[in-house]
Amino acid sequence: MPELPEVETVARELRLVLPGLKIESLTAIYPKSFENRAAQYSLTQTISEISRQGKYLIFRLDNTFLIAHLRMTGVFSFHTGSESTGKYCRVLIRFTDHSQLQFLDTRKFGRIWHVAEISEITGQLGKDALDPYWTEKTFSTALNASRQGIKALLLGQSVISGLGNIYTDEILFASGIHPLSISATIPARKKIELFQNIHATLRFAIGQMGSTISDYRTVNGESGNFQNYFRVYAQTGKPCPQCARPIQRIRAAGRSTHYCPYCQKLSK
Ligand SMILES: [Zn+2]
Numbered sequence: 001m002p003e004l005p006e007v008e009t010v011a012r013e014l015r016l017v018l019p020g021l022k023i024e025s026l027t028a029i030y031p032k033s034f035e036n037r038a039a040q041y042s043l044t045q046t047i048s049e050i051s052r053q054g055k056y057l058i059f060r061l062d063n064t065f066l067i068a069h070l071r072m073t074g075v076f077s078f079h080t081g082s083e084s085t086g087k088y089c090r091v092l093i094r095f096t097d098h099s100q101l102q103f104l105d106t107r108k109f110g111r112i113w114h115v116a117e118i119s120e121i122t123g124q125l126g127k128d129a130l131d132p133y134w135t136e137k138t139f140s141t142a143l144n145a146s147r148q149g150i151k152a153l154l155l156g157q158s159v160i161s162g163l164g165n166i167y168t169d170e171i172l173f174a175s176g177i178h179p180l181s182i183s184a185t186i187p188a189r190k191k192i193e194l195f196q197n198i199h200a201t202l203r204f205a206i207g208q209m210g211s212t213i214s215d216y217r218t219v220n221g222e223s224g225n226f227q228n229y230f231r232v233y234a235q236t237g238k239p240c241p242q243c244a245r246p247i248q249r250i251r252a253a254g255r256s257t258h259y260c261p262y263c264q265k266l267s268k
Contacts (some may be wrong), residue, residue, distance in 0.1 A: 004163060007057060009206060030090040036114045064116050073110050091103035102230045139160075155253050156268070176263055209251070211226040232247050
């Protein structure tokens with residue numbers, strides 16, 4: 001599932017092609033993929049800006065917004081001419097200059113919403129993991145306030161948004177923190193290390209255009225490269241890069257979680 005680095009890569013590529021284009025029509029080929037919550041506004045507006053909050057992409061129009069979540073397998077594909085749509089095209093946006101944006105989604109869990117206010121969709125989200133709001137201090141304070149397991153807190157999106165299963169496993173390994181550690185009980189210097197590794201890992205992964213495991217592709221149809229740098233994610237049984245003992249898999253926060261029981265310390 002695309003996480004912050006993949007969605008940020010898509011946002012950066014859409015930013016190169018979409019601003020200034022005027023929508024001529026939006027067709028929901030698979031009706032559930034599109035929800036028009038602002039039907040009183042016409043969709044024939046100009047896209048002025050592309051931003052991202054957590055795993056959501058936000059397209060600013062003249063009066064309203066389109067918000068997209070790629071979920072498992074959503075991919076945006078931009079074409080300067082009128083391409084025919086393939087089997088997996090769920091939403092087709094045509095522009096007045098004859099270019100088009102296709103939303104492809106094999107599993108059909110992805111969504112695009114048309115809304116008057118961004119907060120209708122993202123109102124419950126915590127600050128984005130790369131938002132300048134986060135400092136060593138604000139991050140430590142947020143952890144101190146929680147008795148949740150650290151993996152659950154990082155995945156939950158209501159405290160900090162954008163992280164999913166892959167990057168959470170990698171960041172906790174880099175920080176030497178057991179995924180089931182109770183957030184508040186993690187030693188103070190480890191909380192700061194965790195904060196620093198969130199930034200370092202996400203920045204590096206964005207530089208690699210994210211991770212491609214199955215469907216994720218950039219707007220230009222390219223794969224990400226960060227999957228070549230996984231140290232624990234999907235490495236069950238392989239030697240830990242630090243101590244050479246086997247990487248193990250457990251359930252944490254309802255998700256398959258990969259970690260090294262020797263290098264990652266449990267606090268509770
Ligand atoms: Zn280890």
